[in-house]
Amino acid sequence: MKAPVDLVIAGQIFTSRLFVGTGKFASPEVMAKAVEASGTELVTVALRRVDVHAPDDRTLSALDFSRYRLLPNTSGARDADEAVRIAKLSRAACKTNWVKLEVTPDPNYLLPDPVETLRAAEQLVKLGFVVLPYINADPVVAKRLAEVGCATVMPLAAPIGSNRGLQTRDQLRIIIEQATVPVVVDAGLGMPSHAAEALELGADAVLVNTAIAIAHDPVRMALAFKAAVQAAELARQAGAGDQSAYARASSPLTGFLGVEA
């Protein structure tokens, strides 16, 4: 058996390899219960303007912030300057220097802009942030971001919220092979099997939001993702056998009935 290996990001140890987003849930109470059921130690949140005429947004009201590492994202940023501004405001709002860097100028596919993401990452690292950038599954971009001091890379499996699974499998494999920082597969994981597959490929963790939030029973789906992530982790420790192009019989090839000696 391979020994369990801790996931460590910027010095913090995570025992759960499932990170959870807090958007799109039907109610604050369901969100808090699903987050708890998932066993996660890290949740993402978004920063938005307070509606002065209706300031009581309750989406996070049921969440006990003290129980989770909070990871504010820079969603809505269209370029590096906007992302840095949002990150600074997030740091002022919650006293964490961790940030999920997202720069997504394209409204249809919400694909991350690699040039602006790299620019923002360089600035944020210099400002003392722990930067976890959301990227396309591009091994070169992943390498560049690690080189400028990002704490992880977070390549997408498929477009945000699409639930389509590991469409970027071959690129993810290269990112994982070359990684010098933890790889968190983010976006597009629609089923627990997708999360397990990402971890079986060698990813260090997965981030799931939509698949849990829009399930008919989000709490049960959170449990399903937790089980899948644990299954993949157990399999990694167990060590999988080799693949083969040909059949390798599981039953003895001798002593068949009716065969002349």
Next chain:
Amino acid sequence: MQILVNGDSVEVASGLSLLALLERIGKPSAHVAVEYNGDILERDGFAAVTLRENDRLEIVHFVGGG
């Protein structure tokens, strides 16, 4: 006097403190950040700010997100 809050023009009494404005709109403290005329304020600085005509404020908070 008029100030600009999150892009909207708002009428407030002159001499109002930032903290009093936040209380008035129901967002007194936790997990709110304020950008005041382009500068991000630390939370313990809210009480010291007295609003002036044409001040520009961005008041933000956390919501659910992925």
